[in-house]
Amino acid sequence: MPFYVENALGSSLENPTPAELREFLDALDPNDEEHGAAWLNDEHDNSLEYSVDGTLVFSRGDAPSRHLPGVSKERVVELWLALARGSLEMLEAEPWRPGVRSESQLARWRKESDELQHRLDREYYDSLGAERPEKPCQHAGCSRGSVAQSVLCRIHHFESLQGRPCPFSD
Ligand SMILES: [Zn+2]
Known part of the structure; x- marks a missing residue:
């Protein structure tokens, strides 16, 4: 065979x-x-x-x-x-x-994958650069400044591109 x-x-x-x-x-x-x-x-x-x-x-x-x-x-x-x-x-x-x-292996994999995602998110968030207070974020009710590439602040730009809540607030 x-x-x-x-x-x-x-x-x-x-x-x-x-x-x-x-x-x-x-x-x-x-x-x-x-x-x-x-x-x-x-x-x-x-x-x-x-x-x-x-x-x-x-x-x-x-x-x-x-x-x-x-x-x-x-x-x-x-x-x-x-x-x-x-x-x-x-x-x-x-x-x-x-x-x-096993469940424990699956849990370990999920944790590793979450940690990797968090690292990649952080890199992306940092790459957006500083917010400009003189150009306010266009998201309704947001008091932050927009980033150079966008009419949105870092948080709202992240959320609009990634389609999920931004894990950072700094
Ligand atoms: Zn905003």
């Missing part, structure tokens, strides 16, 4: 040996969670995706994905080969949990 593995950096191997699978896993950068993933697909749309955080995600056709946390690379190779052989009953025997990640 043909199968292949791929990683998030775009490399792939067709019908790899167990040693090649292990090398493929070892080549992942443990500090690169964004690209640190590799997966094996079979011809029936089943896949097992491993991430460097130790999570293995099992997607079987259109069924909702399940995951195993804290999987060793040895085990990943074994389970990959099971999928490649079509031994789905061996895979089903694993204690899969619903979803692609």
Whole structure:
């Protein structure tokens, strides 16, 4: 049965040996969670995706994905080969949990993503420059000055462009 593995950096191997699978896993950068993933697909749309955080995600056709946390690379190779052989009953025997990640991992990701957004927002807000008191913001009831590129103050310019409340008030 043909199968292949791929990683998030775009490399792939067709019908790899167990040693090649292990090398493929070892080549992942443990500090690169964004690209640190590799997966094996079979011809029936089943896949097992491993991430460097130790999570293995099992997607079987259109069924909702399940995951195993804290999987060793040895085990990943074994389970990959099971999928490649079509031994789905061996895979089903694993204690899969619903979803692609645990709640704590999802919460950590959300926090990181919020922090990144906040940093980008701050950079954008600062890039608007100083407000000009002699050219008042045109937003009804606003007593701030407008910025150089706009008839609005920093806050109202931010909100009109981003379409959401401005997190800053300085
Ligand atoms: Zn304003």
